[in-house]
Amino acid sequence: MYDNNNQTTELSGQSTDRQIARREFLQATMTASATTLALGAPQSLTAASPHGGMAEIAARKIAPKADTCILLWMAGGMAAPDTFNPQRYFPFEVGIPVEKIISTFPAIDTVVDNIKITSGLENIAKIMDRGTLIRSHVLPDLGHILHSRHQYHWHTGYVPPQTVAAPHLGAWMAKLLGPNNPAIPAFIDIGQRLEGVGEKEELKAFHTAGFLGSEYGPFVLPFPQNAIQSVKPPKGMTPARFEKRNKHFRELIKRSPQAEFASDYHQESLIRSMENAYRLLSSKERSAFDLTLEPEESYKNYDTGRFGQGCLLARRLTEAGARFIEVTTEYVPFVSWDTHENGHTTVAKMKKEIDRPIAQLILDLEERGLLDRTLVIVASEFSRDMMIEGVPGSNARDQSRAKTDVLKELKHYGQHRHFTGSSSVLMFGGGIKKGHLYGETRNERPLMVTQNPITLPDLHATIFHAMGIAPDAGFDIEERPFYATRDGKGKPHMELFA
């Protein structure tokens, strides 16, 4: 068996996890072989990744503040002035010049004195004392507003294209932290369908572990109500048949005339992975994936649609020991947050979908004593504006489908242009300050950040910091150092932590 091999046993001690053993092994060989490398020996650790050699770069150790990270993704560009950054408001009225309006929803009070958000978010208003609202997230205008591209950037921290396939935020956690509970996949992605045509094809580019290897890629659950199917024996297969099938499989391996290959690392990894899968598919933890087991009342609290069910699933998985979960409102071009016309009406609907479940998730995690060790983030690829595309001076193309200077009909009323100058982000748990407002924007158009700007590398560094990952943790891939935050340069905003 593998553990009988020379270095591995010495280095990993009693570690039974091959993956870890190998990682340590790689680190060790890289250091030990510095001289060999100089002599021109092949630098390859080929089999470690699909792209050839890969070695971990030693980074500072950080004590994690959270064990689980939940990213609630507002796909398609959530308009801050209509959600968490209320500004000058006018109700719809024919004849009002668009330039007078900044918000299409009135402001409401929250439980925190100095924080106001917009109407339709009354449940979140009640839990604002549990977390921090950031109004100063700044994203780059990438020259041509395209959701898949900005989402790629937000999720990987790198502007596409890159010379190697960049890993998703969740893949970094899966790789560097591993699963929280071995029976729950470390990176779970809820709500996004990846099959489709056109721009949907491009979403696949970042729903991946990239060069880290498929082991760390997302476990994709597009429909929360069907999540249990993904961890159950296949449709139509009884548990007894499933167990029997596995037994027969093992028996056939045992009797294989190729017994000599038992210690081959390929064979070993195959059998280990099959066993892991079998364990998950027959573990008790998999009931966490089953929404029908949730008490009806609690289920109703979340059930505003797929996103709400996704939040519930995220809570159940957090209880069971997940590492990283993303729940998305799902990106479909021109749908949900991606308002190109009729924005006000659509956003009102979106708020109904997100308000209750987000608040309920925070309350449930708190009640279960999990909020302190769970970092919950609400974010989007950029904000929106009624007039400005990109940022002032941008060469981004105007993509509104309801162009007008003066409101004539309801479809003109809403945030129909993509704005990157400031976005709102919510953060709860994981050591983040409670009842805190961070950053500020102008209160006139354009809503540029006036205080505490937080860039994407910095926001990611903050998230990683909470999870115990240094911003310059990384790997040498194709001999290029590739870090968790761009060029290893992200800086956590420590003032966000309590």
Add this chain to the structure above:
Amino acid sequence: MFRIASIHQPDMPTSHLPPSVLLFLLISLVKTPGYADEIDFAHEVVPILKKRCAECHSNGTYKGGFSIDNRQAFLKSGHAIPRQPTKSELISRIHSNDPDEQMPPEGDRLTPMEIATLTRWIESGIPWEPGFSFQKQKWQAPIGPRRPPLPKGPGNPIDRIVNQYFSSHKIRWPDTVSDDQFYRRVNLDLIGLPPDQKELQRFLSDPKPNKRVQLIRDVLSQNVHYADHWLTFWNDHLRNDYVGTGYIDGGRKQISSWLYQSLHDNKPFDQFARELISPSTESEGFIRGIQWRGNVNASQVRELQFAQSISQVFLGENIKCASCHDSFINDWKLTDAYGLAAIIADRPLEMFQCDKPTGKTAVIKFLWPELGSIDGSLSKSKRLERTAHLITKPENGRFARTIVNRLWKRMMGRGLVEPVDMMANRPWDEDLLDFLAIDLADNHYDLKKTMSLIANSNIYQSKSRVQNQIPDVGYTFKGPIARRLTAEQFLDSIHRITQTVPRGKRVNLPLFTGNQAEQSKAVLSSWIWSQPDSNRAFPGEVVQFHSTWESKQNPPNSVLTVTCDNSYQLTINGKPVKKDDHWETIESINLTSYLKKGTNQIRIQATNLGNTANPAGLYVSLISNRQHQQLTWMVKEGQSSRPAVVLKDQQIWQQVHAKINQQEQIALTQKQPVQLRVALTVSDPLMRSLGRPNREQIVTTRDDQLSTLQALDLSNGQILMEILERGAGQLINKYPSPDKLANHVYQTALSRKPSLKESDVIASILGQKLTRESVADFLWSVIMLPEFQYVR
């Protein structure tokens, strides 16, 4: 101590740490400098050391006994003390103005910025890039070709060189692999298909001593299968795909047709490369790269993508680092990367360093001036032509070495040089690499010749070595090692075992272009409908077509080529066969398992869509045993039927005639009815899970181990389950007895019959009477076997 270094890893949750370790952790956290002190060794420190210190203190020259080759040597000197810049002599010397003291002794003093950087570096503990050294590699990869002396004696030159290698490394020759395993290996390695049971039997019972030579020749002569298989390899290398990033708005261009044709024709590899570097409109997609909408990083503009791609694919050189700044890992400089990029630039190309403009303009330059230069005053197309020439001319030995090394890896499990994209690394045997390269050139860059040479060697035909761990630095070659089936090989094999066809969205490639297409544009059959006016079919009209066909044999190899504007449902002998509603996709359906001896009933329900009268038509042709069969089509009206009408204007659907013709030509000329391979379908979640990459980047090596997520998809994924259930139904019809079925599955999957020990288990899985369930579970158990998932 090692365990402390892995404190953030999951086997060591902090709460389980002994107090002493926690204490250590706290102390080290306190000691950690703030983020403001962050230092980037590679990007900040190395350039200073390289410019100002390396000349006298590295790579064999160590003035004053001071070496900066690596961190260990650096620290050993005592000239710098981690975290104590004030006590470090290095710092005081670079500050000093005393001519006897100051460093560097000559030239400009270090700038205050440079001094500050080095001070910060020492303050933060002198971090060093693992593995980085200023010492140059002593071994230099040659560029020119070399004809190595071949060890004397008979036999395949590869074996003679390997034999020499084995004796000097005291390695015993592995045993020869058995005929059945050899059969599987050759088929999977060269055309990506599992054994055909009948052909396998014929091979095994063939007494001729040269039957392996014969087999290799036969396998490599199957041009369509060869193209289907190597399409995957080249799609990965040339990042060509059918859908995905860039395709929706013209930011990327497919080269699928050109590529498929080139593989089918076994185009000489030098010509292949020339047509990619200096392309026609059909092959230009590769050098055009991907245009991402919006602003991109300066190092990823199309011109630099060109430089990176041609260096990586054809020369095994990584100039990705040098696209941003002078590389720290090899000798390539920013000017080298831009020198290549400028070849394809339409206007003067401004150089950027780490995304900041340098104010300089790129000057055209080829990587190795000894091979020749490129005249910047030439037109762009002439410059590309010249580049293609420099890369592929015989004097460039690197070109051939790079490709033979890739082929060796595919057939033997590991490259002579690793990673395969770093050809400056030393091969484990130079003679072997150089011989294979020069042999390729001698054979006019015929890749099949190289494959054949390798496949005919005793070492290829040896038993695979058990590889206990990932092959690593200091690798010693002992023989072939296992190679994992690609997603495409894996799924094609399953389809062959279960006698099913992939249901993914098919990519239509104009197989035969140019003259051949001209010659054979005519399709075999005609477009028909219920009335003759091609343009004015009723909206929503549903027409019931039916025909009968007499078969004298059982079961005939039969292929139906069918499409309908707008949709159809095909039923044969009462069994539903196929539904489709895209008339542009042409279906070739293998009917062999649906037809019987005697009279066969074929029914097609055709529907016209739309709100107003519009063109509608049905096209069907049947080819049985490579003969076109004339069918008489009737239209059912109430209780009676009347003949279907051949439409007046057949040209309405002209655009798909080439595709129809292709399918028909394949059906007419192939020994077996054509079977769709998954490489020619759009990727689906199962394929992606099994490692078919999104081809935004060049991928030259796929993962060789099965991950847990993949295992999950294989254990309960619906896509695989459906293939197996469908296949189980198919197999039960064909092999009613459990023994025969098991034999078929084992022979196709593993190229052998089940052993007695295995037969016991199989009998208990399959039982007396075959059911869909038991057969599906049996199939699953077999395809999960490592013996199936690897080529050994």
